[in-house]
Each structure stands twice: as structure tokens, then as C-alpha cells.
Amino acid sequence: MALSANLFLRQSQSLVMTPQLMQSIQLLQMTHLELMQFIAQEVERNPLLEMAADDGDLSGGLGEESSSSGDSGQPDSNNGAEELTNTPSLESDWYEKDGSERLNDRLDTNFDSAFADEGSAQRPDAPELLGQWKSMPGHGGEGSEGFDLDDFVAGQISLRDHLNQQIPFALTSASDQLLASVLVDHLDEAGYLRADLDDIAARLGLAPAHIEGVIQTLQTLEPAGVFARTLSECLAIQLRQRDRCDPAMAVLVDNLELLAKRDFATLKKICGVDEEDLLDMLSEIRKLNPKPGSTFEHEASESVTPDIVVRPDGIGGWRVELNPDALPRVLVNHSYMVAVGRPGAAKDAPDQAFMSECLQNANWLTRSLDQRAKTITKVAAEIVRQQSAFLDHGVDHLRPLNLKTVADAIKMHESTVSRVTTNKYMMTPRGLFELKYFFSVSIASAEGGDSHSAEAVRHRIRVLIEKESPEAVLSDDDIVDQLKSGGVDLARRTVAKYREAMNIPSSVQRRREKRAMAKVTAL
Structure with missing residues (x-):
């Protein structure tokens, strides 16, 4: 049979992961710190991107009709240049209308001495001695605050430095x-x-x-x-x-x-x-x-910034909101793009291609951040709806929940829900929780009713052990019986596994310790 070349027309479908799609997926699973670092790098590379200044205090003092553009917490890419350029003129009009004294009171700033002829004041070498040494640089009389207290805060010494100071004497x-x-x-x-x-x-x-x-x-x-x-x-x-x-x-x-x-x-x-x-x-x-x-502190402790804030809505439900502190506002400076492309400006092909690419990337980033915020809000709202009993009554009422249940409810894929709930935190009236905390396996009910959450069962075991007396320490079999009487069907080996995971000793060890503690208390 002779070999020959033939032409065929074939239709097929394929999923192509573009670089922007891959970055959108990465944005979804980034933590707050990682997201801020990524945006800072993009702003440094892209001349059309700008971080919106936090001017909530300024807008709050301009009158009742003034409203902040960041109330919704979503990035606004349409009026970025106008928002940044209108604020100084508004300050100027208000200054002329109300006078310098009112402006100083509202903004807590003294503009009269902003351009003093004598130059910047010297800081004192020892602020605690200002009252005793009038000739010290920076002394400005009674109530003077010409120094920054942070400059005089002692740094925390490490264990290594503390030991190195003692070694020459030993x-x-x-x-x-x-x-x-x-x-x-x-x-x-x-x-x-x-x-x-x-x-x-x-x-x-x-x-x-x-x-x-x-x-x-x-x-x-x-x-x-x-x-x-x-x-x-x-x-x-x-x-x-x-x-x-x-x-x-x-x-x-x-x-x-x-x-x-x-x-x-x-x-x-x-x-x-x-x-x-x-x-x-x-x-x-x-x-x-x-x-x-x-x-000795080895590294600075990092605080957790919640991505979602849950508050009562006043009518028996819960209001789910994005935390504005965890949502960066990125603006696209369209006026700069227009200025570059106006007649008389340089229009070299490489420059124009670069600016077009920057505009495309900037618009993509703002859309991706907006989509990220909407996705997190949608997932968090469904979690709150599923776990409303936990918010109302506590961990005993935590329901079993998995990723598929949330994904089916909001019409998303399980992998998307998994990325959203990874390293994301929710602030509730009952404390700060990672979104993964609300997902737990299901444990069957002994009475054929609703199943129980594994986290709620662990909490019940912990409460039972905390309430036991030295004369009546519960064994694992006793805990199984009490859980079954409460409607939880659990095997003894599962109780032992949960107890060991919570670092709770066995009944024999607890009995010895409780009796010893009781004798110490009696003495």
C-alpha cells in the first residue's frame, strides 16, 4: 500500500490555559500579604497602575453629601485619574471658603507653619530631660512635641545577643x-x-x-x-x-x-x-x-487580617462584607494614557506597543481583583448560610459541610472553592476563623436524624472530659455511651483518635493527675 499525503478537516475543542488565566487562578488563592506584594510589583512595572490613597478621613470631614468611592470595596478603573486630581482643588476651595483656622481644626494640621523660614526643628537628644535642660536642641517650651517617641524605643534583644553579653564575664x-x-x-x-x-x-x-x-x-x-x-x-x-x-x-x-x-x-x-x-x-x-x-522574641509576630467580616443584620440574619483593609484598591490612570497618545507626543511603534500592553494588563488586573472579591464574597455568604446555627448558638451546632456542597450551591467548581477557602479568614462575633474551619466530615446520628460535624463532636468530648471529677473519670467507653445518648454514633477507636489529637491523656493518666491536683488543692 503506497504512502500518500492527504488533507482532512477536523473540528475539536481544547482548554488553553493562557498566562492571564493562570495568574487569575493564582490571585484567587493568594493571601492578603501575597496579594499586596504582587500588586506592589505590578504597580512598579506598569506606569498606568496606581494604588488609591486612603483618604477616608478627608472625605468624611467635607460634608454630609460627600461619599467615599471605596465604600463597596471594589476597584474602580474608570475614574482613577479624576479621583487623584480632584482632591487638591477641593481642598483649595474649602480653604478659601472656611478659612485657615477651620481647615486646621478639621484636618488636625497647621498649614500656617508648613513653610517656616527657620527650617525644620531639631529633635531632642533625650526627650525625658526637656523640662530640666532648656538649652537642649528641640526644646520648644511647655507641651512641645518636636520629637518622635519611636526614635527612642529600645529594640528587643535576641537570645544570642543576651548570651554574648555574658560570655566575656564567664x-x-x-x-x-x-x-x-x-x-x-x-x-x-x-x-x-x-x-x-x-x-x-x-x-x-x-x-x-x-x-x-x-x-x-x-x-x-x-x-x-x-x-x-x-x-x-x-x-x-x-x-x-x-x-x-x-x-x-x-x-x-x-x-x-x-x-x-x-x-x-x-x-x-x-x-x-x-x-x-x-x-x-x-x-x-x-x-x-x-x-x-x-x-526572647526571634521574629516579629504577624497579625492576621480577616478577608470577610460577618455582622448581625438586625433582623435575625447575618450580613457578609468584604474587609476594606484586606481589599487593595487599584486604579488605572487613563488620563496619563491619553496624554501619551495626544498629538505631538512621541508615537514610536515600540512605545505605543508598550503602552497598549500596559493598558491591557492594568484593565485585566482590575477585573481580576473585582472578580476575586466577588468570588470570595459569594463563597463566604454560602458558608454563613450553611453555618448560621454555629453563629447563633456556638460550636455545638456546627454542621458537617464539604466543598462540593458549597460549589453546587453557588454553581462553581470544587477547585475554585478550595482555592478561595485556603488561607482566608472570617471575622465573626464568635471569633476569627479560617474558612477551612467550617468544613468538616459528617458523623452519623444514633437516632437516625441529622448528622453531626466532627468538630462539634470533638468539642463535646472536650467538654465531657473537662466536667469529670477525680472520682468519676470517664473512660473511652463511657464517652461513647454518653455521646450515643446525645444522638452521636461514634466508635471507641474514633473517640480515642479524637482525644489523642486534642492532646488529652487517657483515663488512667487523667485520674492520677486529677487526684494529685485535688490533694494539692486540699493542702
């Missing part, structure tokens, strides 16, 4: 101080020494016994317990500094695994103490710090 030899600085670099955030001493000895050419002696000296530094290798060693260091490390206490510290199991009978036997002495020793152990380095 070690006099230069080689020992060098070794100490190497050991400091091997401390973790809790203050424990995580280093291979044999490797350090080989690198520095020192004997392991000498390194051990330096470590013993470093363990006397503050905070107490630092440079320990294990939890037992950390507690022993603190006990020695308190002069409480007697033989019985040393045995107790060496057998922390028995303490974790609440095996008080075995501890009394190996420590050679009675019950009262053991309780006193346990009270002393509770006063110690198992993580001495945790008192």
Missing part, C-alpha cells in the same frame, strides 16, 4: 570565648544546644572534655537552663540554681517519662518519698521553664 580565655560563640550559633529557639560535639572538636582541634567543661560554664548563664541538651538536663540546671536539686529530685528529673504517664506510685517508690513530698516536688517542677529561650 570565660576569660580568648579561645574559650571563640568556642562559646560557636556553641551559641548552635542553639535552637528554645535555648537547647543542638550540636555534634565531636564534629566541633575536630574542626577546632579541641578535646571533647575541654568542650564539655566550657558547656558546663555556659550553663550557668541566664536564662537558667540554656545550653542544655535534653529536657531533663534543662530542668536539672534550673533546680541547681535554685538549690533544689537533692537526690530525690534528681531521680525524678531522670524519670520524666514516668511523670508524663502520671505513674505516681512508681515515682514514689524510686524516689524514696511519700505522697506529700512527691506532690511538693511536682509543684516545684511546674515552676520551671522547659523552654528558657522562648522568652
Whole structure:
């Protein structure tokens, strides 16, 4: 059979992921911080993009008829240039009408001294001494505030700096101080020494016994317990500094695994103490710090900005709103585009192509942000509708919910709902929750009624254990029976799994601990 070339007409469909579509999907799952970083990069690259200034305070003082354009929280790409250029003229008209004194009162700003001839005032070197030293630069009389208090706030010291300040007083030899600085670099955030001493000895050419002696000296530094290798060693260091490390206490510290199991009978036997002495020793152990380095802040804590705010609407329902602080307002400067394209301006083909591409990207970004906001609002509104009982009555009424239920209700794909609910937070009257919190597996009802949420069942287990008394500690079987009487059909192994996930010890360990705590309270 001879081979030949033929022409065929074929019709087919295919899904093409364009770069802009891929970026739209990425925008949907970005956190607030990631979104702000992405927009900042786009504004830096695109001359037609501008971040809208937060001028809510200014518009609020201009009169009742003045309204902010950011009430809806949606980006406005049509009047970006006008919004940015109209504000100064409005300030000028108002200044001429009402006078400088009214403007100063409204804006809390003194424009009379904005262009003072004497130049900017000098800041004082020590603001707390202004009342005593009249000649200090920056002294402006009574009530003067010519300084910024933030300039005088002391920075937080790290654990490494705190130890390096003490090392010269504890070690006099230069080689020992060098070794100490190497050991400091091997401390973790809790203050424990995580280093291979044999490797350090080989690198520095020192004997392991000498390194051990330096470590013993470093363990006397503050905070107490630092440079320990294990939890037992950390507690022993603190006990020695308190002069409480007697033989019985040393045995107790060496057998922390028995303490974790609440095996008080075995501890009394190996420590050679009675019950009262053991309780006193346990009270002393509770006063110690198992993580001495945790008192020093290693990195700045980041606050969570909620994407959705839920408030009562006053008629028995809930109002779902986008948080304006989490929604960046990006404007497209059309006036700049018109100025570039007006007659007499440079019209080189590469420049025109660049500006057209910038305009296309700017319009796409504003539309994508608007679509992102609408999608988040739609998903959050459906979650609130499904979990309204939780908002009304608490976690006991949290319903089982999955992504497919929400996706079918709002006519979206499950993957879209999953991206929206990832790393997004909702502020409710009951607290701040991640959107993923409202999704949990379903647990069948013992009476054939509505199913229960796994999170609600875990809450019930926690409440039952918190209410138990030392004489009536609930076993896993007892918890199963009480849950079944409440309409929850749960297996014993599932109860044990939930209990361990919540770091709740077994019934035997809880009984020992509760009885010991009861005796301590009685004493």
C-alpha cells in the first residue's frame, strides 16, 4: 500500500490555559500579604497602575453629601485619574471658603507653619530631660512635641545577643570565648544546644572534655537552663540554681517519662518519698521553664487580617462584607494614557506597543481583583448560610459541610472553592476563623436524624472530659455511651483518635493527675 499525503478537516475543542488565566487562578488563592506584594510589583512595572490613597478621613470631614468611592470595596478603573486630581482643588476651595483656622481644626494640621523660614526643628537628644535642660536642641517650651517617641524605643534583644553579653564575664580565655560563640550559633529557639560535639572538636582541634567543661560554664548563664541538651538536663540546671536539686529530685528529673504517664506510685517508690513530698516536688517542677529561650522574641509576630467580616443584620440574619483593609484598591490612570497618545507626543511603534500592553494588563488586573472579591464574597455568604446555627448558638451546632456542597450551591467548581477557602479568614462575633474551619466530615446520628460535624463532636468530648471529677473519670467507653445518648454514633477507636489529637491523656493518666491536683488543692 503506497504512502500518500492527504488533507482532512477536523473540528475539536481544547482548554488553553493562557498566562492571564493562570495568574487569575493564582490571585484567587493568594493571601492578603501575597496579594499586596504582587500588586506592589505590578504597580512598579506598569506606569498606568496606581494604588488609591486612603483618604477616608478627608472625605468624611467635607460634608454630609460627600461619599467615599471605596465604600463597596471594589476597584474602580474608570475614574482613577479624576479621583487623584480632584482632591487638591477641593481642598483649595474649602480653604478659601472656611478659612485657615477651620481647615486646621478639621484636618488636625497647621498649614500656617508648613513653610517656616527657620527650617525644620531639631529633635531632642533625650526627650525625658526637656523640662530640666532648656538649652537642649528641640526644646520648644511647655507641651512641645518636636520629637518622635519611636526614635527612642529600645529594640528587643535576641537570645544570642543576651548570651554574648555574658560570655566575656564567664570565660576569660580568648579561645574559650571563640568556642562559646560557636556553641551559641548552635542553639535552637528554645535555648537547647543542638550540636555534634565531636564534629566541633575536630574542626577546632579541641578535646571533647575541654568542650564539655566550657558547656558546663555556659550553663550557668541566664536564662537558667540554656545550653542544655535534653529536657531533663534543662530542668536539672534550673533546680541547681535554685538549690533544689537533692537526690530525690534528681531521680525524678531522670524519670520524666514516668511523670508524663502520671505513674505516681512508681515515682514514689524510686524516689524514696511519700505522697506529700512527691506532690511538693511536682509543684516545684511546674515552676520551671522547659523552654528558657522562648522568652526572647526571634521574629516579629504577624497579625492576621480577616478577608470577610460577618455582622448581625438586625433582623435575625447575618450580613457578609468584604474587609476594606484586606481589599487593595487599584486604579488605572487613563488620563496619563491619553496624554501619551495626544498629538505631538512621541508615537514610536515600540512605545505605543508598550503602552497598549500596559493598558491591557492594568484593565485585566482590575477585573481580576473585582472578580476575586466577588468570588470570595459569594463563597463566604454560602458558608454563613450553611453555618448560621454555629453563629447563633456556638460550636455545638456546627454542621458537617464539604466543598462540593458549597460549589453546587453557588454553581462553581470544587477547585475554585478550595482555592478561595485556603488561607482566608472570617471575622465573626464568635471569633476569627479560617474558612477551612467550617468544613468538616459528617458523623452519623444514633437516632437516625441529622448528622453531626466532627468538630462539634470533638468539642463535646472536650467538654465531657473537662466536667469529670477525680472520682468519676470517664473512660473511652463511657464517652461513647454518653455521646450515643446525645444522638452521636461514634466508635471507641474514633473517640480515642479524637482525644489523642486534642492532646488529652487517657483515663488512667487523667485520674492520677486529677487526684494529685485535688490533694494539692486540699493542702
